[in-house]
Amino acid sequence: MTTQFRLRQALETTPAYVPGKPAAAPAGITSYKLSSNELHLAPLPAVTEAITAAAVNPALYPDPGAGALTSALAAHLGVEEANVLFAAGGAEMLSAYALATLEAGKNVVFPWPSFELYPQLAARQGAEAKPVPLTADFRHDLPAMAAAIDANTGLVLLCSPNNPTGPALRHTELEEFLAQVPSDVVVVLDEAYLEFCTDPEAADGLALTRRFPNLALLRTFSKAHGLAGLRIGYTVADPALVMELRRTVLVFSVSQVAQAAALESVKRYAEVEVRAKQVAAIRDDLVAGLRAQGWNIPDAQANFVWLPVTDEEAASLEAAFAASGLAVRKLPGGIRISIGESAAMERVLEITAGGPGA
Structure with a gap:
């Protein structure tokens, strides 16, 4: 039965x-x-020590605001603490953005192929997925993505460098694209692989957030920092958007061990x-x-x-x-x-x- x-x-x-x-x-x-x-290199010794030191008392809840880590990362990036929010990996932060922007009748525009989670975000919210095929050289087709945005678009996702194809968005093309996006449509730039990028023309997402308040960055400690198993990622976004995301990010989702490891990694960036x-x-x-x-x-x-x-x-x-x-x-x-x-x-x-x- x-x-x-x-x-x-x-x-x-x-x-x-x-x-x-x-x-x-x-x-x-x-x-x-x-x-x-995954990063194939062994963790930095100081990060391993921080993990061990933070694991002595798992009976206590972690700091829900990740205060020390938020302060250190904001200082490193040159932004205000109000611009930064942590979650249990980039995947949870993406889910938080979907919860905040998508529902039945809305749509999400994203490149394809790209990160496998993107179409899931739309489906889980009952929203329409609008994948835009990559160009012949496996790059984002930004003109086509701009054309796909309509009055029902709740979210636009970009991935630079793009997973799984590899190219990074160039600064000029991203700047031109953002100028075409309605200012009330949230654009999330997924920069999970940022630290590996060596393209001198690659987009400076952080600089562009200062010109386009609807642009939000998604970053993670899973890749270059080698902390995938601890699940910790973050967004850099307009403070008003961060406040709304606090309604959708799970409380206590970032463990104290993950916070301690990430804090040490920021110190050794x-x-x-x-x-x-x-x-x-x-x-x-x-x-x-x-x-x-x-x-x-x-x-x-x-x-x-x-x-x-x-x-x-x-x-x-x-x-x-x-x-x-x-x-x-x-x-x-x-x-x-x-x-x-x-x-x-x-x-x-x-x-x-x-x-x-x-």
């Missing part, structure tokens, strides 16, 4: 998030997980950036190697590369990687490979050596 529950109708059209697969472990081969865009650029150098070497083999690799500005292939080719490639102990992410339209240690990158190039269609 099947039990029926009183569930929201919107769930019928909500796609489930499919997590990255763990790495297989063929006999005698070191396996590597390259499917979740220069070290974080150095490590991120080390990852970027490995990425650039991998891109060069793949292109030399004949692969059409888009501009890569995050901690992953994108192999645009057919779904049939992607399935074959995924199987080949798995047989060699590498977990990669198969997505519609291609394969995403997270940057890992050098031995893993060398193995990637061994598997792709035949080039496209091999």
